[in-house]
Amino acid sequence: MTPTPASDTAGQARGLFRELTGAGPAGTWSAPGRVNLIGEHTDYNDGFVLPFAIPFRTHVALAPRTDGILRVVSTFDPVPVEVHLTDLDALFPARRDEVPEWARYPLGIAWALLHASGTAAGDVGGADLAFASDVPVGAGLSSSAAIEGATATALADTWGLDLDRVALARAGRTAENEAVGAPTGIMDQMASMLGEADAAIFLDCRTLAAEVVTLGFDAAGLELIVIDTGVKHSHATGGYGERRAACERGAAALDVAALRDVTVADLPRLSERVDDVTFRRVRHVVTENRRVLDTVEVLRDSGPTVIGDLLVASHASMRDDFEISVPELDTAVEAALTAGALGARMTGGGFGGAAIALVSRDGADAVAEAVRTAFDEHGFAAPHIFPVTAGPGAGRDD
Incomplete structure (x- = not known):
C-alpha cells in the first residue's frame, strides 16, 4: 500500500535551503499531519475530538537573518516569498490575498x-525558511497544521519565545483563521x-485540556488504513464556512455559547x-460529541476491537446530517x-479527502483490494x- 513517508524529506528541505541561500541551515524542525479517529466538526463548536499524529511530516530548514526579512520557499512552489516583519500587521488579515496561499x-x-508573545517585530531578526513535506495535500490529513507546527516550533526556538505547545497550537489556529x-x-x-x-489525543476544545489515550492497535493485531480518494478540498472555500454558520445559528437558537x-435531550426543543x-x-455535532466520549471510554475499558460501530455511526452522521461526504468517500467506507x-x-473536513478503516x-490487503475494485467499478x-x-x-530534528 502506498504512499509511505519519504525517507529524506528533511534532506530535501536542507537542499532547497542551500539553493536559496548558498549555505546550510542552522537547523531543521518538523511537525506531523494527523488523522482524526473520531470527532468531526466538533472542534470549532467547543466540543471533543480524538486525533493522532501520523508519520507523514513537514520539515523546515531555517537560518536566522539580521535584516528583519522573512523569506520562505517550498518544494511545491520554488518561487521565494519575501516579507519584512514590520509589514506583517499590514498584510494580515486585511491584505492576505496579496500573499500566495501556501506562504x-x-x-x-x-x-x-509575535502577537501571542507580545514581541515587537523590531526585536527579532528575520529568517530564511525552506519547506519540504510528505504529508499528502488535500487528503484530510492536515498538511496545513504540519506546516504551521513546523514553522511555529522553528521560529519559537530561533527567536527564544516563551510559548508552550498549547500556545504554539493557538498561534497555528490564529494563522489559519485570519492569515x-x-x-x-x-x-x-x-x-x-x-x-x-x-496514542491519540483526547482534546477538550473549550478548555484545551488534553489527555493521552492509548490506542493499542498493534497489540490487538489491528491496523488503521487511510483511503485517500484523490478528491481535493479546500477549507478556505464555501461548504466548510456554511456548516460553521449553521452551527452558530443552532447555538443562538438555544441561547448557548456553543x-x-x-x-x-435538547434536540426536540431545537427542532x-x-x-x-x-x-x-x-x-451531527451533538451526537458526534457523544461518540467521542464513548470511544474514549471503550478504548480505556475494552480496547480498540470494539470501537467499529462508533466509527460507522460517525460516517453516517456526516453523510446524512452534516452532508459533507462525497460518493468516493461513501464507496470507500461501504x-x-x-x-x-x-x-x-x-475523516477530515469533508467534501473530498480521505476515509479511514x-x-x-x-485482512488489510484484502480490504484495500476491495476498495480499489469498488472504485474501478464506479469509474x-x-x-x-x-x-x-x-x-x-512537532520538534527540532537537528
Whole structure:
C-alpha cells in the first residue's frame, strides 16, 4: 500500500535551503499531519475530538537573518516569498490575498507568534525558511497544521519565545483563521503539537485540556488504513464556512455559547426553533460529541476491537446530517466494511479527502483490494491506500 513517508524529506528541505541561500541551515524542525479517529466538526463548536499524529511530516530548514526579512520557499512552489516583519500587521488579515496561499501559513505563523508573545517585530531578526513535506495535500490529513507546527516550533526556538505547545497550537489556529482565511478549529494544531507514539489525543476544545489515550492497535493485531480518494478540498472555500454558520445559528437558537452546551435531550426543543437543515447540522455535532466520549471510554475499558460501530455511526452522521461526504468517500467506507473492516468513516473536513478503516492486520490487503475494485467499478480514479501509526508531535530534528 502506498504512499509511505519519504525517507529524506528533511534532506530535501536542507537542499532547497542551500539553493536559496548558498549555505546550510542552522537547523531543521518538523511537525506531523494527523488523522482524526473520531470527532468531526466538533472542534470549532467547543466540543471533543480524538486525533493522532501520523508519520507523514513537514520539515523546515531555517537560518536566522539580521535584516528583519522573512523569506520562505517550498518544494511545491520554488518561487521565494519575501516579507519584512514590520509589514506583517499590514498584510494580515486585511491584505492576505496579496500573499500566495501556501506562504500565508508560515508568514501567518510568524505574525501570530509575535502577537501571542507580545514581541515587537523590531526585536527579532528575520529568517530564511525552506519547506519540504510528505504529508499528502488535500487528503484530510492536515498538511496545513504540519506546516504551521513546523514553522511555529522553528521560529519559537530561533527567536527564544516563551510559548508552550498549547500556545504554539493557538498561534497555528490564529494563522489559519485570519492569515489564511480558513474558519477551522484547533484540533489539527493540537494533534500536530502534542502527538505521542501509539496514542491519540483526547482534546477538550473549550478548555484545551488534553489527555493521552492509548490506542493499542498493534497489540490487538489491528491496523488503521487511510483511503485517500484523490478528491481535493479546500477549507478556505464555501461548504466548510456554511456548516460553521449553521452551527452558530443552532447555538443562538438555544441561547448557548456553543454546541458543546447542547445535549441529545435538547434536540426536540431545537427542532421547533430552526429549519431542517440547521437542525440536522446541529444533530451531527451533538451526537458526534457523544461518540467521542464513548470511544474514549471503550478504548480505556475494552480496547480498540470494539470501537467499529462508533466509527460507522460517525460516517453516517456526516453523510446524512452534516452532508459533507462525497460518493468516493461513501464507496470507500461501504467497500471496506463489506470486506471485513471493523469500522470505517470519512475523516477530515469533508467534501473530498480521505476515509479511514480499522482492519485486522491479516485482512488489510484484502480490504484495500476491495476498495480499489469498488472504485474501478464506479469509474472513480484509483485511490491511494496506506497504513498509518500514531507518532510524535512537532520538534527540532537537528
